[in-house]
Amino acid sequence: MTAPPHEAHPAGPGRALPDTQQGMRRRNLARVMHTVSAEGPLSRAAVASRIGLTRAAVSTLVDELIRTGLLEELGPERPGRVGRPGSALAVSARGPAGLGAEVGVDHLAACAVDLRGRVRARAVRYGTHRGRSPEPVIEQLAALVRRVVAEAEGEGLWPAGLAVAVPGLVARDARTVVRAPNLDWHDADLSALLPADIPLTVDNEANFGALAELWLGEGTPRDFLHVSAEIGIGAAVVVDGLLLRGTRGFAGELGHVPVWPDGPACPCGGRGCLEQYAGEKAVLRAAGLEPGEDRVGLLARRAEAGDEEVRRALRAAGTALGIALTGAVNLLDPEAVVLGGALAGLAPWLLPSLREELARRTAGPACPVSVSELGPEGPLLGAAHAVVRAVLDDPAAVAERG
Incomplete structure (x- = not known):
């Protein structure tokens, strides 16, 4: 279901529309788009009923959205309704699309999602980026984005914006990667490295995964703590359907919460951080396995086959996760904790010890822990859908660009 248009997100306008006649028109256009996106196909009369405007007013708004290619008419509504059937409206399968991209420690990815939420183009490139400077990595990412744009354009789509997920701290300008310890990046301005003709937003991968x-x-509450992992571990806090970002935008660095303060040194500069016990590299080391291309798959297959050393390593990682999460749960009292990213594929062996630690250490009742069905795809999909939702939030801005 689509969120109300006033809810800002990283790729959205981030500002309230003015209380003028023009501002009211823009808000009503957004209301129509969100309603059709969430519940369509719908007739004009059905849209008017749902948003509380007259059918004449809605028809004017709908005609404008059809002219700009954001809505399309599918023909008469299904039979069985009383009275003259109206024409069913749906968000367009052509026109603006959301571009999402992801910088991982050992992969790059890009995709295009249409206004109906369907992935219409996708490209992935594997290879380690640890210790590489941002310029060649982003050059490769830009090549993936261009490939996805070309494929999407072949299906009648054009990029409404580009959102990039990165494994690090992103400044409030939504452009600068302040610090990405597992990449060894510092103060990297990605706006100088990516296509200048497409509106750009950069955000932490855990934030996009949570969105x-x-x-x-399915059934995700509006208050939850989302934990995701690739090489490192990140988290995002969602409160009443909105990200809790913190003063500088750095909230959610769960991977650098100390589990044992005198533990191993971490690339962040601290010691005994969660990543040193529950990150992929740490778990592989504890399991006696060498890093490879399909690390999570290897751990899951070994655990499934009964490899006790692997299971022991995963239980220890679950314990460390439970300890780190206890502080967040006690402080924030979320409705649920959701495991995403690589952690989702290892949940059967992580969850028992994680839940045991949470139940033992939290002040109140144990917080429910669930597993994301999106898995490692979450950050990339969240980035692309953030752009799509920016279109729904302010369709007039898209029409002005076009």
């Missing part, structure tokens, strides 16, 4: 869970997950 994907909120928007695409």
Whole structure:
């Protein structure tokens, strides 16, 4: 279901529309788009009923959205309704699309999602980026984005914006990667490296993963703590359907919460951080396995086959996760904790010890822990859908660009 248009997100306008006649028109256009996106196909009369405007007013708004290619008419509504059938409206399968991209420690990815939420183009490139400077990595990412744009354009789509998920701290300008310990990046301005003709937003991968869970997950509550992992571990806090970002935008660095303060050194500069016990590299090391291309798959297969050393390593990682999460749960009292990213594929062996630690250490009743169905795809999908939702939030801005 689509969120109300006033809810800002990273790729959205981030500002309230003015209380003028023009501002009211823009808000009503957004209301129509969100309603049709969430519940369509719908007739004009059905849209008018749902948003509380007259049918004449809605028809004017709908005609404008059809002219700009954001809505399309599918023909008469299904038979069986009383009275003259109206023409069913749906968000367009052509026109603006959301571009999402992801910088991982060992992969790059890009995709295009249409206004109906369907992935219409996708490209992935594997290879380690640890210790590489941002310029060549982003050059490769830009090549993936261009490939996805070309494929999407072949299906009648054009990019409404680009959102990039990165494994690090992103400044409030939504452009600068302040610090990405597992990439060894510092103060990297991605706006100088990516296509200048497409509106750009950069955000932490855990934030985009949490937004994907909120928007695409089945039965996801509006208050939850989302934990995701690739090489490192990140988290995002969602409160009443909105990200809790913190003063500088750095909230959610769960991977650098100390589990044992005198533990191993971490690339962040601290010691005994959660990543040193529950990150992929740490778990592989504890399981006696060498890093490879399908690390999570290897751990899951070994655990499934009964490899006790692997299971022991995963139980220890679950314990460390439970300890780190206890502080967040006690402080924030979320409705649920959701495991995403690589952690989702290892949940059967992580969850028992994680839940045991949470139950033992939290002050109140144990917080429910669920597993994301999106898995490692969450950050990429969240990035692309953030752009799509920016279109729904302010369709007039898209029409002005076009």
